[in-house]
Amino acid sequence: MISDGIEDEEKWLTAGIAGLQQNAFYMHRALDSNNIKDALKYSAQMLSELRTSRLSPHKYYELYMRAFDELRKLEIFFKEESRRSCSIIELYELVQHAGNILPRLYLLCTVGSVYIKSKEAPAKDILKDLVEMCRGIQHPLRGLFLRSYLSQVSRDKLPDIGSEYEGDENTVMDAVEFVLQNFTEMNKLWVRMQHQHAIGYSGLQGPAREKEKREKERNELRDLVGKNLHVLSQIEGIDLELYKDIVLPRILEQVVNCKDDLAQYYLMDCLIQVFPDEYHLQTLETLLGACPQLQPSVDIKTVLSGLMERLSNYAASSVEVLPEFVQVEAFAKLNNAIGQVIEAQPDMPVFGAVTLYSSLLTFTLHVHPDRLDYVDQILGACVNKISGKGKLEGKTTKQIVALLSAPLEKYSDIDIALKLSNYPLVMEYLDDSTNKVMSNVIIQSIMKNKTHISTADKVGALFELIKGLIKDLDSDGNDEMDEDDFKEEQNFVARLIQMLYNNDPEEMLKIICTVKKHIMTGGPKRLPFTIPPLIYNALKLVRRVQSQDENASEEATTSATPKKIFQILNQTIEVLSTVPVPDLALRLYLECAEAANDCDLEPVAYEFFTQAYILYEEEISDSKAQVTALYLIIGTLQRMHTFGVENRDTLTHKATGYSAKLLKKPDQCRAVYACSHLFWVEDQDGIKDGERVLLCLKRALRIANAAQQMANVTKGSSGSVILFIEILNKYLYFFEKGNTQITVASIQGLIELVTTEMQSDTATSDPAADAFFSSTMRYIQSQKAKGGATAEKFEPIKV
Amino acid sequence: MVLVLAIGDLHIPHRAADLPAKFKSMLVPGKIQHIICTGNLCIKEVHDYLKSLCPSLHITRGEYDEDSRYPETKTITIGQFKLGLCHGHQVVPWGDLDSLAMLQRQLDVDILVSGHTHQFKAYKHEAGVVINPGSATGAYSSITYDVNPSFVLMDIDGLRVVVYVYELIDGEVKVDKIDFKKTSTATL
Numbered sequence: 005m006i007s008d009g010i011e012d013e014e015k016w017l018t019a020g021i022a023g024l025q026q027n028a029f030y031m032h033r034a035l036d037s038n039n040i041k042d043a044l045k046y047s048a049q050m051l052s053e054l055r056t057s058r059l060s061p062h063k064y065y066e067l068y069m070r071a072f073d074e075l076r077k078l079e080i081f082f083k084e085e086s087r088r089s090c091s092i093i094e095l096y097e098l099v100q101h102a103g104n105i106l107p108r109l110y111l112l113c114t115v116g117s118v119y120i121k122s123k124e125a126p127a128k129d130i131l132k133d134l135v136e137m138c139r140g141i142q143h144p145l146r147g148l149f150l151r152s153y154l155s156q157v158s159r160d161k162l163p164d165i166g167s168e169y170e171g172d173e174n175t176v177m178d179a180v181e182f183v184l185q186n187f188t189e190m191n192k193l194w195v196r197m198q199h200q201h202a203i204g205y206s207g208l209q210g211p212a213r214e215k216e217k218r219e220k221e222r223n224e225l226r227d228l229v230g231k232n233l234h235v236l237s238q239i240e241g242i243d244l245e246l247y248k249d250i251v252l253p254r255i256l257e258q259v260v261n262c263k264d265d266l267a268q269y270y271l272m273d274c275l276i277q278v279f280p281d282e283y284h285l286q287t288l289e290t291l292l293g294a295c296p297q298l299q300p301s302v303d304i305k306t307v308l309s310g311l312m313e314r315l316s317n318y319a320a321s322s323v324e325v326l327p328e329f330v331q332v333e334a335f336a337k338l339n340n341a342i343g344q345v346i347e348a349q350p351d352m353p354v355f356g357a358v359t360l361y362s363s364l365l366t367f368t369l370h371v372h373p374d375r376l377d378y379v380d381q382i383l384g385a386c387v388n389k390i391s392g393k394g395k396l397e398g399k400t401t402k403q404i405v406a407l408l409s410a411p412l413e414k415y416s417d418i419d420i421a422l423k424l425s426n427y428p429l430v431m432e433y434l435d436d437s438t439n440k441v442m443s444n445v446i447i448q449s450i451m452k453n454k455t456h457i458s459t460a461d462k463v464g465a466l467f468e469l470i471k472g473l474i475k476d477l478d479s480d481g482n483d484e485m486d487e488d489d490f491k492e493e494q495n496f497v498a499r500l501i502q503m504l505y506n507n508d509p510e511e512m513l514k515i516i517c518t519v520k521k522h523i524m525t526g527g528p529k530r531l532p533f534t535i536p537p538l539i540y541n542a543l544k545l546v547r548r549v550q551s552q553d554e555n556a557s558e559e560a561t562t563s564a565t566p567k568k569i570f571q572i573l574n575q576t577i578e579v580l581s582t583v584p585v586p587d588l589a590l591r592l593y594l595e596c597a598e599a600a601n602d603c604d605l606e607p608v609a610y611e612f613f614t615q616a617y618i619l620y621e622e623e624i625s626d627s628k629a630q631v632t633a634l635y636l637i638i639g640t641l642q643r644m645h646t647f648g649v650e651n652r653d654t655l656t657h658k659a660t661g662y663s664a665k666l667l668k669k670p671d672q673c674r675a676v677y678a679c680s681h682l683f684w685v686e687d688q689d690g691i692k693d694g695e696r697v698l699l700c701l702k703r704a705l706r707i708a709n710a711a712q713q714m715a716n717v718t719k720g721s722s723g724s725v726i727l728f729i730e731i732l733n734k735y736l737y738f739f740e741k742g743n744t745q746i747t748v749a750s751i752q753g754l755i756e757l758v759t760t761e762m763q764s765d766t767a768t769s770d771p772a773a774d775a776f777f778s779s780t781m782r783y784i785q786s787q788k789a790k791g792g793a794t795a796e797k798f799e800p801i802k803v
Numbered sequence: 804m805v806l807v808l809a810i811g812d813l814h815i816p817h818r819a820a821d822l823p824a825k826f827k828s829m830l831v832p833g834k835i836q837h838i839i840c841t842g843n844l845c846i847k848e849v850h851d852y853l854k855s856l857c858p859s860l861h862i863t864r865g866e867y868d869e870d871s872r873y874p875e876t877k878t879i880t881i882g883q884f885k886l887g888l889c890h891g892h893q894v895v896p897w898g899d900l901d902s903l904a905m906l907q908r909q910l911d912v913d914i915l916v917s918g919h920t921h922q923f924k925a926y927k928h929e930a931g932v933v934i935n936p937g938s939a940t941g942a943y944s945s946i947t948y949d950v951n952p953s954f955v956l957m958d959i960d961g962l963r964v965v966v967y968v969y970e971l972i973d974g975e976v977k978v979d980k981i982d983f984k985k986t987s988t989a990t991l
Binding site: 451454491492495496498499500502503536537540543544547591595598599602628632635636638639640642643678681685686729730733734737740741772775776778779780782783786 | 815816817818819820821824846847848866867871892893895896897899901902904905907908909911930943945946948
């Protein structure tokens with residue numbers, strides 16, 4: 005039973021500690037009376053508790069720590085010559101009489117420590133002796149702790165450079181040798197654990213559970229082994245040469261030869277962590293050379309990623325180290341190593357390979373940001389790896405997105421990413437939804453950095469990349485996208501179109517044509533979003549070349565002329581009929597008409613108006629939409645100065661006709677009096693046909709009357725007088741502007757009409773109308789108060 | 804004192820990608836009590852952005868607005884002032900002050916805020932004040948050449964309103980101010 009096992013362990017531990025403490029007590033008593041023989045006897049008994057096989061590593065450690073504490077006190081005793089009453093050499097001899105080997109060795113190490121300190125013998129000899137004697141314990145757990153003890157007591161006594169133990173006989177090499185040997189032996193012991201049963205093994209657990217327990221136990225002990233590497237890293241005497249020639253090869257030899265994946269993974273990682281980055285850089289080839297030799301099950305990609313990350317940070321820490329990277333050809337070596345690892349592990353999933361390349365890319369962006377060829381190379385390798393693999397799983401695509409996003413973040417100019425020949429190839433392998441995600445990332449990068457994409461070629465390349473947003477990629481119908489999400493996505497594309505710009509009109513025109521070509525593949529769903537921004541880009545271009553046109557003296561060899569652009573505009577807006585979105589198309593035609601007007605291109609402007617009118621007549625049937633459309637038509641037409649009399653008349657006549665045919669009488673009335681402005685333009689050359697203005701106003705009046713009568717009939721009371729007040733205001737407008745057809749009498753008549761209506765019994769009260777009338781009367785008063793010609797004009801009007 | 808932001812004609816994303824960065828950094832939530840928007844945002848994202856600056860948001864419909872439920876005109880009373888809001892494409896001739904004055908009389912307001920021409924204007928005209936905040940993004944307009952991004956901030960304090968106009972000219976934000984006072988609570 006597992007629970008029994010744990011309970012048992014607790015029992016053993018408690019018993020062990022009790023035994024240890026009891027013997028320690030007697031040991032101390034013996035020490036107090038300087039009885040060295042008894043002290044050794046009891047200390048050996050105390051240390052015998054460490055001979056147990058019943059404790060798991062975690063519990064054994066607890067026991068070990070108590071023994072360690074006691075041994076410290078013993079060591080202090082040993083140090084004082086007067087108390088021990090024998091020489092250190094004698095003591096060294098004496099402790100070897102202990103019955104069992106484990107206590108014997110612990111005591112030996114303790115004495116050995118004092119021995120070295122006494123300098124009665126060269127440190128190297130003692131160290132060598134100890135490290136070899138420890139071979140006597142081949143039991144993994146006990147051996148590991150024993151050697152760990154040796155390592156701990158010898159730490160400050162290594163013959164390092166500048167240490168007191170250095171001398172002619174003792175050199176750094178000896179220190180290195182000692183630590184390396186201890187390390188090697190410890191690793192062997194540690195690996196051996198893999199082939200034994202776990203300590204808590206009861207035979208009743210299945211093999212999987214057993215393996216799990218074993219690995220857990222091994223992991224608990226790994227720092228004991230790793231400590232040796234740490235010690236090595238602290239030895240000052242190890243310079244780059246020594247590291248390169250002796251230390252690293254020896255460590256790697258052990259790592260590779262032990263053929264244990266747990267040890268390999270941990271030790272490689274440990275090695276990379278404890279030694280300085282400059283060393284790694286200079287020994288890159290050796291270090292990387294070990295990687296393909298490791299067990300296939302080792303997660304080497306994490307190790308390599310860790311290494312690359314460290315090196316990236318090293319590069320980022322100071323600019324001076326960058327030349328080193330170039331000198332050791334870091335990139336080439338890493339690239340090769342990754343290639344070899346991937347080859348050596350044919351079962352490595354695609355995810356693993358992509359992660360490796362991703363780390364390499366991050367490294368490259370940090371260390372060699374100017375080497376686009378490196379970046380491209382990495383992308384190319386990725387393409388090779390992912391091609392032919394069919395559908396990629398989620399985490400792989402995530403990794404690829406990270407891979408592709410990295411250059412965008414590093415280089416705020418999208419131009420650079422567009423230069424990478426393999427970039428679009430990688431994107432080819434993304435499935436549709438990931439392509440969209442990536443496209444969004446690209447657009448966001450452009451928007452954030454406010455880069456203006458400036459040539460048609462780049463624009464083309466960009467639109468190729470983001471084609472997931474531009475058109476339907478799936479031929480057999482894509483999955484239903486949430487409408488709001490789709491809108492957001494397309495609006496994003498629209499904003500992107502705003503970022504495409506070049507000062508040179510020729511190039512700008514090319515850009516517009518390129519965009520047009522791409523967005524035309526978008527289908528009716530996308531066109532209403534993508535066409536308008538393109539239209540406005542083109543209209544802005546028209547304005548630019550318009551002023552140039554005026555200055556151009558010779559016959560233009562350029563193709564970026566207003567006429568040409570208007571042709572393109574016309575074609576483009578026409579495509580909207582396939583959606584169809586007549587309201588939008590009408591607005592765009594009118595915008596173009598106004599632009600053509602500014603260029604004095606009468607036929608072009610007329611054509612646009614014609615198209616707009618056709619849409620109004622045939623496609624726009626909703627009454628509210630008609631009203632808005634009509635105001636736009638009237639407003640635009642009012643501003644046209646390029647039309648000759650005939651054209652203008654035709655268009656105006658139509659507009660007034662539409663106005664009178666609106667569904668609701670009030671709308672009719674308002675539209676008709678708005679048309680009055682078509683005959684009166686304040687510009688110096690503008691038309692000022694007072695008669696026709698009046699005709700319009702009178703017509704509006706008739707309609708208002710009809711509306712009143714209708715209200716009488718249908719509701720039994722007269723409707724609001726507001727229309728009359730509006731018309732009155734229009735009369736006043738033209739009166740003020742000097743239209744002689746508007747007489748004081750007509751104004752007076754209207755005022756009386758309104759007053760009568762408002763006071764009549766059947767009048768419906770309308771506070772808005774009342775307020776309007778009041779403010780109108782106030783207006784007349786204020787005009788009268790102005791003095792001069794205005795006052796004179798308004799004087800006759802009685803309020 | 805009540806701060807009212809008058810803004811409009813952004814035309815995102817048809818004619819502009821985004822508000823200028825310098826404007827964005829100035830418009831922070833919590834400082835403004837009301838936003839009046841002339842219209843032509845055009846998309847929901849812009850609506851949400853304005854709403855995040857201030858929950859009291861009044862919008863009238865521009866001809867390109869995605870949301871057709873915005874009203875054609877709106878009147879709001881803030882302090883001693885009655886404000887009228889309208890996009891302006893309905894008032895022909897576009898930008899004509901006298902026609903706008905008529906609308907002002909019709910709505911019976913002290914201050915009329917309208918847009919459409921993308922050209923900043925702040926006038927004391929006849930019986931009231933007519934304000935056009937221009938286009939916050941400097942969007943293309945068939946009516947006005949060389950549009951500079953602009954918006955207006957009104958500080959209403961008792962019978963006085965100070966109109967601050969913020970204009971982005973050659974990359975720098977320039978501020979100008981105009982004072983208007985009501986003589987009585989009746990008229991301006």
